Amino acid sequence: MTRLLDALRDLHLTGVKEGCGEGECGACSILLDGRLVNSCLVPLIQAGRAVIVTIEGVAQGERLHAVQEAFIARGGAQCGICTPGMVLAAVSLLERNPHPNDAEIRAGLAGNLCRCTGYMRIFDAVLDACRRLDNDSR
Amino acid sequence: MRGYFPAFDLRAPKDLPAVLRMLADEPGSWRPFAGGTDLMVLFEAGKLPPGKYVSLWGLKELSGTVVATDTVTLGALTTYTDVLAHPVLGAEFPLLCRAAEQTGGAATQNRGTLGGNIANASPAADTPPALLVYDAELELISARGSRRVPYERFHSGYKAMDLKADEIIKSITLPRGRGSWIQAYRKVGTRKAQAISKICFAAAADLDGQVIRDVRIAFGSVAPAVVRCPGVESVLRGRTLDDKLPAAASLALEHDIAPIDDMRSSASYRLHVARNLLIQFVSETLLRRTH
């Protein structure tokens, strides 16, 4: 057996982080066929033919995703180790729900632990990302 | 990471018959592996037994939801996210939805399955109390054929269940028509999200005026398996709601559950909170509804 997490990191996609190996911290979050998953809990054999998006695929070339821009502007990243997973969780949340309220943001990020920020700047960043996405689509 | 990869042989056959053949050919040597949200946690801790595992993920025969006139049937691979997205479940089976939304975070909800939650047989699992309240029935399948088992009789003790070595859970069927029942679900976890239950409570009652026509009470994390509470139910069933009923139900509860101390909580806390939740259901949820 091989974990999807290790397979991705062996491909030098090291933005996928291992924080706990037990699906608790969310640092290894990726999008697997469009759904947020913890890659530490997914055996590689179950990811055959799947479309995978890691943090490396969130920006379009030099152009950052609105969530990434907002995380920088609003202080959503501190030490950065939870950030790739947190950004993907936020991207996934906004794809499902472009205008989440506070409770929905909290629930959407509940599987991604951050020890630095106390989450407040992250919530702020998600709201800011909503505004940026709205402006982009106008 | 304490698991040793080469000691784990995980195969992913292309369809259900292929899986069932593997299970039939070498009974007991292949263990089913669904979304991995329990087994991979054991692997990390070095507690998953090395050996042969067969992946069920993606098998169409175990997926999907069938809504019939009298029942809803959920494939064993129905994820928590699937549960939360289904309008009929949201309207008629709120306890199951509450359980699903309180299981892990979004990533766990995308991978965790109802069948896996049942087969993992944890006494602290979140959906089983709801399934007990809804009189769920399981369809078990093997190369020999399939059979149906009331979920209430499925778990027989700690991690013990009525599942043969060559069988897997195919689907879960819930009877409809309980939309008018008064229902309550409360997970008391170690925190508000990503938590394992310290006590999990699910209840439903069918009232006829002041009389409890029928009732289901179930708990998680207070016994070697998730339990329904026959003693409490028989105290409540057919009784008229009055001020003495909560205490009587609470008294009966002690015979239905057997909580223990562990690293997450204590026996006395569990007993106390289980009583409080039951009393609250009878004295507040039900009584308030009748006034």
Add this chain to the structure above:
Amino acid sequence: MHVGRSTPRKEGRSKVTGQARYVDDLALPGMLHGVTVRSASPRGLIRDIRYAPGIPWDDVVVVTAADIPGANVVALINDDQPYLADGRVNHAEEPVVLLAHRDRSLLEEARRRVTIEIEPLPPVYTIEESLAAREIIWGTDNTFKKYLVSRGDVDAALADAVTIVEGEYETGAQEQLYIEPNGMLAVARREDGVTVWGSMQCPYYVHRAIERLFNLPTERIRVVQMETGGGFGGKEEYPSILAGHAALLAWKSGRPVKIVYDRAEDMVATTKRHPSRTRHRTAVTKDGRLLAMDIDFVIDGGAYSTLSPVVLSRGTIHAPGPYYCPNVRVRGRAVATNVPPHGAFRGFGAPQSIFALERHMDRVAAAIDMPPAELRRKNFIQTGQTSAVGQVMRDPIDMPALLDRALELSDYHARRARFDASNAAASLKKGIGFAAFMHGAGFTGSGEDHLASVVTLEATVEGRVRVLTSCTEIGQGTNTVFSQIAADALGIDVAAIDIVQPDTASVPDSGPTVASRTCMIVGKLVESAALNLRTTLDGAMGGNKDFTSACREYIQQIGPLRASSQYHAPAGARWSDERYEGDAYGTYAWAVYVAEVTIDMTTCEVQLDDFVALQEVGRVINPVLATGQIEGGVAQGIGWTLFERVVWRDGRMANAQMTNYIMPTSMDLPPIRVFFEETPYEHGPGGAKGIGELPMDGAAPAIANAVSHAAGVSITEIPITPERLMALMEIAVA
């Protein structure tokens, strides 16, 4: 001007794109992985080490204490901790054997097949057992360090007092739980020396420890900090051990070796916040004047002394809090137990003693039937008064104003009255409470003098300026605030500043990244070095040229353009290590935090409804980063207070999994509302004081006071788990 503005995080882009490189993202050709085989026993004599068959042992690198080329001691303060246990073990999970192999998975199997046979000795697990000294496990009396602070005549004041309030308070261990586990990669060869790359706060601590371990000259050692995924103190002293282990394996094998702990190992084997027990006896007048404070403060240091003496020092000095009292005695002791050593964690002893004090102050107020705010107001220390250790408070302090504003922001008085009226019959009981406190910034006492930190700035022909310092970015914003400070002092744009990766081969020793010192102490050195550089440049080239051409011409015509600055204590600052007296800290940050809670009486779960954090921290260099520091510290404080319980079994953490050690998720925290007062500090860069540790101090007492208010019982111990609260409330009813 950049100072005062929310300049975006310098390395923000690399972090949000996943490009930032942490140690586990590094691999070198021929690299092996390393694992640690640890003691299963809490105390005993090593009788045998056996290697069971089933592993190609010839192909596995094995290191024991016998392989250590230099001293088998982790150089820190008392030098009592071995790198690898030799002959005896003093705590469970103590490292005994190191293994390396190219296949990380095989190593897990190998680790299980090593048996360390230990003849058990009786272990000591608690502060009480250690103080009882029936079993001596360290020195002559199990005590790593003692302090005595004494002013006035406490005994006489207590003897005369009408009202004496006593209390005992306890706090539990807390895991730092940075999301990146500890990790190190080492290359070590006799001919070249030792190089390590890793996750750390203090490159020069690691450097000095490796020097002793290998008995090598300092220039043959190189320590490089990689991007570090959180520290909070947990990567202050421990990385010296892990770096040494990786280097020992590399030394023996001649190959690069990487050790990255998994979460379970990081939790079970590395340091945690010191558990504490504090006793207070307080004499107070009827009208609320403190007459005497008698404080006995004890922390559990674990099996080796590590940083316990200095943790104890900060806790002891902070124990009397932000109050003036004519008679104060604080007895501080750090004792040994047979558990893995406790160590640095944000706040560094102060959260423990401040929890006790601020909980106790509410009880003193209750004893004389005075509102808690009024008691504090009558006793706040003021500018010109002298602290218990004899520090004359020279800077402006206005705690009454801070208190008023915090209580107003939280609608404290109205809510307290409303909850008092509605709680009796409610199944959801509400409470509100606060804590007033301060935190000294920088090293305690003469610490900064001993460190004598240095910062260097260097200009390039492109007109960029490189900041060379050993202070590490660990998420708190070092890179960004240093850039802002340097840019302003140089009069150039912040984008023209580069922060050089901390590497002991190229950066000077600016001291460790701890003690809320980075911005205030080292930031000041950045500022003065930048001013020096600018003066040098302007002196040579005149002040009229644009910066880039001036730099280019200077370097082409004169040579390298560099400037350094070294720490010197502000004039008049005095501290005596012998008498433990004087100016304990250069300055203090001051704060009042208010917590509002609801207790669900069905489950005794505590929900936080609101949290106001108001502080005076000097000039705020970067509002977004500073706010993030406060929020993050408060969140860790909330975790410590309500959720985070280390379950000990036989001297070992039994719940060493993130699923069973409970830190707050996004669903568990209230809105944390952060407010600043800014009174510029004359010796800080741009007027800034230290900020990082302060927010860890206030959450626990504020919440405990709020819960006590709601529940009508006195909380004396954290974490306030529902189980503990239910038991307390049952006792209260019975």
